[in-house]
């Protein structure tokens with residue numbers, strides 16, 4: 001729009017707290033969906049649990065497992081609702097639009113894995129009259145944050161015959177929790193001289209799992225044996241079964257509202273279950289068949305570089321698109337798949353760092369996301385001169401602006417920290433590889449990757465609203 005069409009006062013771009021223009025009706029809706037998110041987050045302490053919770057919600061809304069549809073060989077038609085699981089960890093959900101898949105999809109892609117402490121494959125040992133579980137941390141953590149807090153243990157044991165035993169200990173009020181010790185200040189003089197990153201090391205993060213000796217006095221290491229007896233009793237497992245287990249120690253407990261005004265939520269795993277849920281909820285809230293297929297991806301392994309069969313560097317998405325295109329057109333064709341992917345548009349739904357008044361020096365304030373300023377669009381991530389970044393095009397950034405403005409979405413732009421302060425990445429580049437337009441967009445957080453992260457209800461609400469507007473956008477794609 002030429003400048004002449006603006007009045008003079010409109011020339012500058014003003015940043016404004018979202019509550020300045022927030023109707024009571026919307027505030028009510030925000031409380032509603034924040035409550036539903038807190039329930040989802042409280043029940044989704046691991047990527048497997050987030051996957052299962054999402055499948056529950058999708059199934060209740062009439063979404064069908066793609067594997068069943070493939071077996072039936074039925075042709076896909078507009079309005080069909082599908083999901084596909086990748087090893088019970090990564091999940092793709094799709095609502096077929098009016099246009100063929102070949103014309104592209106609208107994709108919201110978030111991740112459901114979060115930093116945590118994984119048990120090693122041979123974790124259990126006894127020392128100093130205590131039974132301990134050795135861990136190897138997953139994702140980027142500040143190790144000192146994980147000691148002296150209640151931890152819960154979630155995951156699976158899988159027996160050689162394929163039997164899968166699901167474990168969850170420490171979430172219910174009457175269940176015990178786990179705990180990592182730290183030095184008392186009285187004896188912590190040497191530790192206090194170390195840097196924050198060395199004060200507690202990765203190998204220091206061993207979890208106390210028990211202290212009572214087994215009754216049988218003939219056993220060696222009776223405290224360790226006592227723990228094995230309890231595990232055998234409750235789950236029917238032996239020490240060797242740790243070898244084929246995935247057990248994750250995570251902060252115990254449910255998300256909580258924060259502040260006298262209850263405007264914030266503290267929870268474990270906001271990164272990135274808050275964006276994953278906002279995307280899933282937006283998909284479930286579509287009340288009409290969209291022009292373009294609406295797709296939501298809940299990915300695993302983002303926090304360790306999207307590697308592996310369930311990470312976005314795998315061919316899961318591409319393979320699934322091949323199945324879908326074949327089901328829609330009745331013929332297997334590579335070209336339709338490539339067109340579908342390269343004509344798609346995606347919001348890489350991930351969190352960003354909000355400006356923290358206690359640590360202003362790491363941010364460049366006018367380009368840092370602010371709490372309660374709405375969903376945050378991040379054109380590029382990366383580090384050291386945008387290295388490893390999927391830098392979105394100005395054209396696509398403009399499209400997203402148009403969609404969000406038309407949808408009355410409060411949004412802001414934000415970079416992760418000031419130049420050369422550090423950096424990070426998302427799944428954006430894994431998907432941009434197919435030639436689709438991708439831009440990062442999500443909720444700004446305080447204390448990202450801490451056991452308890454902080455998000456604002458308003459920013460979550462606007463992220464959901466933005467995702468809804470994006471999935472329903474009908475404009476012709478390139």
Ligand code: MN
Nearest residue numbers: 271272350351
């Ligand atoms: Mn993330």
Ligand code: MN
Nearest residue numbers: 271272303449
């Ligand atoms: Mn992260």
